[in-house]
Amino acid sequence: MADFAIETQGLSKRFRSQLAVDGIDLAVPAGAVFGFLGPNGSGKTTTIRMLLGLVAASSGSARVLGTEMPGGVGRVLPRVGALVEGPAFSPFLSGEANLRRFDAADRGAPGRSRGARVAAALDRVGLSHAAGKKVHAYSLGMKQRLGLANALLMPRDLLVLDEPTNGLDPQGTREVRGLIRSLADDGTTVFVSSHLLAEVEQICSHLAVMRAGRLVAQGTLDEFRSAGDASVRVQTPDPEAARAVLAGLGLELEQAAGADAAAPPPGGALVVARLDERPPETVVAALVAAGVRVRGFEAAHASLEQRFVDLTGEGFDVVQ
Numbered sequence: 001m002a003d004f005a006i007e008t009q010g011l012s013k014r015f016r017s018q019l020a021v022d023g024i025d026l027a028v029p030a031g032a033v034f035g036f037l038g039p040n041g042s043g044k045t046t047t048i049r050m051l052l053g054l055v056a057a058s059s060g061s062a063r064v065l066g067t068e069m070p071g072g073v074g075r076v077l078p079r080v081g082a083l084v085e086g087p088a089f090s091p092f093l094s095g096e097a098n099l100r101r102f103d104a105a106d107r108g109a110p111g112r113s114r115g116a117r118v119a120a121a122l123d124r125v126g127l128s129h130a131a132g133k134k135v136h137a138y139s140l141g142m143k144q145r146l147g148l149a150n151a152l153l154m155p156r157d158l159l160v161l162d163e164p165t166n167g168l169d170p171q172g173t174r175e176v177r178g179l180i181r182s183l184a185d186d187g188t189t190v191f192v193s194s195h196l197l198a199e200v201e202q203i204c205s206h207l208a209v210m211r212a213g214r215l216v217a218q219g220t221l222d223e224f225r226s227a228g229d230a231s232v233r234v235q236t237p238d239p240e241a242a243r244a245v246l247a248g249l250g251l252e253l254e255q256a257a258g259a260d261a262a263a264p265p266p267g268g269a270l271v272v273a274r275l276d277e278r279p280p281e282t283v284v285a286a287l288v289a290a291g292v293r294v295r296g297f298e299a300a301h302a303s304l305e306q307r308f309v310d311l312t313g314e315g316f317d318v319v320q
């Protein structure tokens with residue numbers, strides 16, 4: 001198996017005057033749960049469509065499961081489960097009948113075991129109870145689950161999911177997260193796009209961030225977490241003295257979010273400064289040496305959310 005499940009070089013897509021995807025170099029390690037994050041319109045779906053051979057790239061190259069696309073599409077796609085803009089289900093057939101039709105269209109899927117395969121896929125996405133219901137009576141979330149079940153009919157090496165929790169309620173979202181985790185535990189590489197930071201943060205081992213067609217960052221979740229600016233937060237009854245010590249060390253003081261200078265909390269006021277390269281313990285030592293009473297001390301990197309706002313220039317919907 002290739003080291004990378006997906007690899008692109010300079011992959012671009014132009015729609016008339018608009019460069020929807022602008023020369024991206026993606027590297028999705030085999031076995032990763034890879035979050036493809038970006039605001040609406042940043043080029044995620046267009047990238048996914050190029051990876052699956054649904055739309056031709058304007059320039060650049062893409063390898064999926066070690067095979068050049070779109071040339072290898074016939075060999076690669078049977079190993080890839082995809083959920084992209086919901087498959088075209090027939091509204092007047094039941095969920096089960098729809099899945100049977102999709103399964104029958106897959107030449108690699110043996111007919112004898114079709115019933116068991118369809119039942120297992122429905123069960124995996126929690127739709128067994130609605131198997132016989134016609135799809136036009138499904139809610140958006142149920143249709144989304146059916147799309148997932150379709151992607152899961154056969155064992156896959158790679159799952160490509162475009163906004164898989166779109167339309168799901170919080171319970172459904174949790175279930176899909178759990179499902180993605182269990183698939184990843186089975187060794188499947190999962191490439192999942194989202195505009196919800198909270199969603200990918202909880203399930204992904206790796207992230208890439210898109211902004212206006214460009215890939216602005218990619219790496220492991222841990223790399224993202226430790227890449228942001230760090231700060232120190234000091235809880236003290238001597239805020240003025242603490243500020244003087246921090247400023248004396250050359251650290252830039254920041255406004256403490258939520259701190260109310262007029263009414264310091266019983267534990268003392270919160271003093272926050274941006275940390276440079278020095279180890280945080282040297283800051284504690286300087287505070288103590290200056291006689292500042294330290295009741296609480298925390299050195300932390302900027303939140304992942306702040307990092308994404310910095311990278312994309314806009315906020316993410318972090319509520320889910």
Ligand SMILES: Nc1ncnc2c1ncn2[C@@H]1O[C@H](COP(=O)(O)OP(=O)(O)OP(=O)(O)O)[C@@H](O)[C@H]1O
Binds near residue numbers: 040042
């Ligand atoms: N077929 C098309 N013709 C013209 N422009 C398109 C086409 N498909 C996408 N675009 C444009 O390309 C840009 C990127 O769209 P894309 O759907 O890839 O973004 P996205 O990150 O998936 O956003 P969303 O989360 O809203 O789906 C958008 O400005 C979109 O309007």
